Amino acid sequence: MRIVVLNGSPRKAGNTLRLVKAFARGAEEAGHVVDIVSVALMDIGGCLGCECCQIEGAGSCVQHDDMQQVYDRLQDADMVVLASPIYHFALSGQLQCVINRTYALGRLGHVQKTALILSAGGGERMFAPAMEQYRSLVWWWHAEDLGVFTVSGMHRNHDLDNTPQEALDELHAFGRGLR
Numbered sequence: 208m209r210i211v212v213l214n215g216s217p218r219k220a221g222n223t224l225r226l227v228k229a230f231a232r233g234a235e236e237a238g239h240v241v242d243i244v245s246v247a248l249m250d251i252g253g254c255l256g257c258e259c260c261q262i263e264g265a266g267s268c269v270q271h272d273d274m275q276q277v278y279d280r281l282q283d284a285d286m287v288v289l290a291s292p293i294y295h296f297a298l299s300g301q302l303q304c305v306i307n308r309t310y311a312l313g314r315l316g317h318v319q320k321t322a323l324i325l326s327a328g329g330g331e332r333m334f335a336p337a338m339e340q341y342r343s344l345v346w347w348w349h350a351e352d353l354g355v356f357t358v359s360g361m362h363r364n365h366d367l368d369n370t371p372q373e374a375l376d377e378l379h380a381f382g383r384g385l386r
Contacts, residue, residue: 208320208385210234210241211284213277215291215302217247222326222361222370227290229375230324230356233382241382242280247301249273251308260311268311277305278312286320286385287350289341293327296336306344315348320385323355324378326370330359354381 212231216223224245231241250273259269268274281287289306291298298306309315323341327333334357345352358374 208239208285209283210239210286210288210385211280212241212243212288212290213302213305214243214245215247215289215299215305216245216326217299217301218292219245219248221292222358223290223292223324225370226324226326226356226358226374226378227288230288230322230378230382233379234385235382237383237385239382239385244277244280246277246305247299249276249301251277251301251304253304254307254310266311266313268308270308274305274308277308281309281312281315281318284315284318286322286353287315287318287348288322288324289344290324291326291337293325293329293333293337296333298337298340306340315350318348318350320353321345321348321350322353322381325355325357326361327357327359328361331357333359353385356381 214227234241291302325334361369
């Protein structure tokens with residue numbers, strides 16, 4: 208299976224990426240191909256709402272930025288994993304731009320499976336809005352939701368590796384168990 212992970216964290220060595228790498232390592236051990244796309248480090252503008260992709264562009268966005276690379280990777284994906292730190296009860300703005308821009312592609316009917324990885328400094332209540340958005344996206348894509356993984360209470364100091372080992376182990380095992 209070809210898995211695309213859309214990592215929405217702008218931190219190059221933060222907790223979200225540690226969680227993503229644990230998942231990816233397990234999935235690769237199970238024989239899957241995993242492509243981690245650090246969308247927060249790319250030049251991706253927000254959707255213009257121009258509708259050109261639907262009216263004139265036949266699924267092609269009029270903006271020519273790094274989102275073209277994401278489109279290319281999504282075209283071959285069997286599974287999409289969204290990963291993000293929670294910023295004020297929501298996915299990162301960078302990941303939100305990518306989600307909005309997938310509108311150009313339509314339903315992504317070829318994506319069969321999805322999962323969500325969230326990290327936050329606050330408590331469990333921080334995750335609810337992002338989880339609701341994710342569930343709506345899964346419904347829109349007609350994909351199978353394989354799980355939501357949340358890790359809360361992590362420190363804000365992104366230089367400190369305080370990702371709980373049990374969360375890393377859980378995501379590694381999830382990746383290894385994919386069929």
